Amino acid sequence: MRYLKVRRVGLILLAVGVLCGVLVVGNGSRQSVPRTRIQSGTAWLPSASAGQLTLVDGVADRVAARVPVAGGRRALTAAQAPGAGFALDRASGELIRVDEITRQQRRTIVPGAVRLISVEQGLVVVGRDGFSVLDPGSLVVREHQRTPGRIDDITVDALGRPWMLDRAAGDLSWFTSGVRRHRPAPATAMLVTVEGAPVLLDPSTGVAELLNPATGEPTRTWRLDTRPGDAVLASGGSHLSVVSGSTLRICSPELAQCSSTVEIGGPGSELGVPVQAGDHVFVPDYGIGQVSIVDVAAMRITHRRPLFDGRHRFDLVVADGIVFYNDPDGERSGVISPDGRISVITKYDSEQLAAGELVAGVPDPVGRSGQGTVASVSRPAVSGSGVGPGSEAVAPEPLSISVTPHDRASVGEELVLAALGPPLTAVHWDFGDGAVGEGVTVQHRWDRVGTFPIRASAVSMSGGARYDATASVVIDLPGAPPGVAGISVEPPKPVIGQRAHVSADITGGTPDRRSWSIVGPKGTEVTSDAAEFDHAFAEAGRYTVTLSMAAGSQVVRSSVSLQVDAGRVVGWGQHATIPPEAQSGVIAISAGTNHSLALKADGTLIAWGDNTWNQVTIPSEAQHDVIAMSAGEQHNLVLKSDGTVIAWGQYMNGPQDVVIARPARTGVKALSAAPYFDMALKSDGTVVAWGGGDPGQYVDGNMPIPEEAKTGVVGIAGIAGRLFALKPDGTLYSWRSRMWEFAASSGLVDVVERDVLDFRPGDHTTVLRRDGSVISVDKNFLELPQEVPPPGRRDIVAIGQGLALKADGTVIAWGSGPNLVPVNLRALRIDGSQSCGLAIT
Missing domain, CATH: 2.40.128 (Lipocalin)
Structure with a gap:
């Protein structure tokens, strides 16, 4: 009897943040990025x-x-x-x-x-109860997410949001800004990502769904025409490849249809998961040890090539567009070319x-x-200081300690400690109980009850700088009643209307029952008996989140306090009159030259300012379900939750309307609207640039990109005369655009700055380094040491054009732009241009 086999295909995880057309990935100075592959x-x-x-x-x-x-x-x-x-x-x-x-x-x-x-963004390790992202250089944990059940499939959309399937529970879940969402899914479902969008397949019904990344609901549905009882396998990429029984078909979620079938298998075949490279699909056949190469455009097999004698399990791996085959248990490997050439390589x-x-x-x-x-x-306080330019006190690159699985355990229970910070050569640990240890990541068990201080002393790889960090752990007796190690609200600073995810880290035994309450300015706002839940706050103010747990006659309570802000936009300079709909619930802002954009928690887009080129007349398709935007000189770009990119307005050298280049219509995760052209950063780290110019020039996205910025990019931005790209190692590249004669050869690419976390280009470019320092550079990328005022040079968490935001919400402004910041302004986010400043409060 044939049975339905479902295999996991593809595991990807991204952690991204989008900042007004400039995308920055990572966690600042705590990120250790390996060198570029030679x-x-x-x-x-x-x-x-x-x-x-x-x-x-x-x-x-x-x-x-x-x-x-x-x-x-x-x-x-x-x-x-x-x-x-x-x-x-x-x-x-x-x-x-x-x-x-x-x-x-x-x-x-x-x-x-x-x-x-x-x-x-890192190395993803999937365990029994969740997944974590590890730093690829130091192997220490950057992010961890627990899941209620098992993970059968895990993938990521173009915006870095993980999607997971628990088939036993019939549950599809995904993470948005650290908040877990979920919906029912068939027990036979499969999950892949195509052009950055999640696709859910149900082989039992033969139906595929292209999902809305914001809601998880289908935006397009089509039939796969799979045969009942066939083994079904699928893989994503630039298109959806589906193997059903002995046949292959290629599907386009954008068109919601599939191609005709190609017969791949025969007597003795056992087909495996197909892989894609360029315009070809490679299908392994373990039953007879061969691979079939399919031309996607013609939908026909161009070559069948034996790799092994008879039945054999092997892997197909795609790297830099090259298809490798590998015997994971033996010595044989090689390369498969689209033209059918096989190179055998003995390992x-x-x-x-x-x-x-x-x-x-x-x-x-x-x-x-x-x-x-x-x-x-967990990130405790950092000790130590240094002296920077002008004898101004400068905090060193921070070191912190992570405690796994939590900072409360039982006697004899093992905890894992990791030093997080810059690349380190040596770390010495004092566990507070008389024991010591060495290593970036260590484990320890405590043999008695108590609260124990932990200290990590480290030496960095660069310059031999020394750092210290402290934390503490609480050790209880085995069999202790349930306790709360911590309550988490993500995001930690929500605004009105923004959904926050509430959860707790439970220690000790399993509670018999639990009860949540959220109390705000008007009393109890919500209660829940779920393990975790989502909540959108209705008004600004101070809230207390309380979890009560009972085990027998014992009751444990724990509370945290959080501030919910209005999400109100404040402006200064030109077009500073803020529309009423931007007075609450705003989560992102983008300042253009003569107009501005704001994004609300419900995905609604707001525009105001000069409307000469219809740039503040939002087209109906861009008024909702927006997740990112970029305001330019006379036009705008937005990215919707379903991956659609929309543009309106005109380039400065009009009169033609703005366009979206074909390569930028799918798989995009960040956008930048420049005066004469546009840029898009795709989920695979490649950059697409296109623009106004003469009619039809570069509209296909073929604007030259230098080698340094063709792949592995994490941030983009453009201004009238230049394009910028940020790499994972913190190097910021720029190259000129001279009236569409783009100087994109490697010899004409400038290194603006290194160790960069974020940047805002302009006549004077504002640069935020990973250590929290800010500098301003001129058009030749020479530092202007006196331009940034002293309060804006250190301990900065975000920037705009000529703006800096400190952790306490203070905004510092400088330069020729609008620098009269409103008195007593305390901001959550900022952005600015040469004509206006914006803040969310």
């Missing part, structure tokens, strides 16, 4: 028998490096990031990072880890391994961290 067209492939990671060069068809990472006969899963390869030993939970240049290794233990994948000598001459042991690694697990991060 070799392209390479893939790290695992060999379980040899306990080895092999770096295979797909351009030269050769082995570039062999690195022993574990003992032989280990179940290894591999992934790669720029500059490094990773191996996960699924039996022991050991995670190993191999530097591509030095071959040095860094290790940690992740108990219960079952899946591993590298993405632009190691199997005879040497059998004779014991191939060493499969583990060399002494760099920074071995001991036992570890994945969990949420």
